[in-house]
Amino acid sequence: MTALVLxxxxxxxxxxxxxxxxxxxGATVRGLARSxxxxxxxxxxxxxxxxxxxxxxxxxxxxxxxxxxxxxTASDTNNWGPRDAAQTETNVGGTRRLLEAAREAGVxxxxxxxxxxxYSHLVHEPLRExxxxxxxxxxxxxxxxxxxxxxxxxxxxLPFLVLQPSHILGPGDRNNWSNLVRLLDAGKLPGSxxxxxxxxxxxxxxxxxxxxxxxxxxxETWLLGGEHATFLALIQEAxxxxxxxxxxxxxxxxxxxxxxxxxxxxxxxxxRAPELTPAAATFTCHHLVVDSSKAERExxxxxxxxxxxxxxxxxxxRAEGLLPPQAEARP
Numbered sequence: 001m002t003a004l005v006l007x008x009x010x011x012x013x014x015x016x017x018x019x020x021x022x023x024x025x026g027a028t029v030r031g032l033a034r035s036x037x038x039x040x041x042x043x044x045x046x047x048x049x050x051x052x053x054x055x056x057x058x059x060x061x062x063x064x065x066x067x068x069x070x071x072x073t074a075s076d077t078n079n080w081g082p083r084d085a086a087q088t089e090t091n092v093g094g095t096r097r098l099l100e101a102a103r104e105a106g107v108x109x110x111x112x113x114x115x116x117x118x119y120s121h122l123v124h125e126p127l128r129e130x131x132x133x134x135x136x137x138x139x140x141x142x143x144x145x146x147x148x149x150x151x152x153x154x155x156x157x158l159p160f161l162v163l164q165p166s167h168i169l170g171p172g173d174r175n176n177w178s179n180l181v182r183l184l185d186a187g188k189l190p191g192s193x194x195x196x197x198x199x200x201x202x203x204x205x206x207x208x209x210x211x212x213x214x215x216x217x218x219x220e221t222w223l224l225g226g227e228h229a230t231f232l233a234l235i236q237e238a239x240x241x242x243x244x245x246x247x248x249x250x251x252x253x254x255x256x257x258x259x260x261x262x263x264x265x266x267x268x269x270x271x272r273a274p275e276l277t278p279a280a281a282t283f284t285c286h287h288l289v290v291d292s293s294k295a296e297r298e299x300x301x302x303x304x305x306x307x308x309x310x311x312x313x314x315x316x317x318r319a320e321g322l323l324p325p326q327a328e329a330r331p
Contacts, residue, residue: 110160
């Protein structure tokens, strides 16, 4: 019998890749969408759009009816303080409602896309699945949210899978790290933050979700990292591929944090989100190292070399008209 699965966040960066990977297995795939535009994006991939949102329990009950598995990728990644309450309502309240609907429907597997943020920037050692999470202690709302939502999933009584990606990059990125690439191409990037990250290929992250579901294991967690690099190295490699000048050195952490605090104070008066928040400054000053060896062993997960991952991302941005066409080399 063909499996029937539901994907939340189906119109998002990871969600779109996950729809394709699930469809490739022969599964019948529903994608949760909030609008007619979202429904069209789900249908364009070949999945079945279902209207609903995480704030409406009745729409969630309808969406999960008869499904074998739920893939919960939807998340509010806001990092501006005045939006914290709305973010928590989506990330924690929405997860609670979806779990309730899934329990009522007898769903056999609940796959939750968490994040390395559940561990928090307060952890300074390389992340492994057995490292104690400190998200509950964090002053950053998103970290608290991911920690709390994970706890709900683990305590739900449903068979679960928890996948924890790091910094996701790749084709299809319209609003995340691709913003950095576009600013660099336009000559508007003010500088490089001093931290470092683990850059995960969105295609590998989506495949890991599917392989985890297809495997026999349940009630398990996998970290999904990638090639470790400083943000300066990322920006310099992007500049090399774009043929654009890049910063030679990173900004001092204290300067970046101070700049973010000033912008945050101004934003409280203008009531408009700043281009850099204190939370974002903290993330980009942090040095993140992720050990993905469990996912490599059990899910066949692989890190894509950063130059190739950037090249694929830039090629996609050009194809979508989000970057200008590459200038032809002069003879």
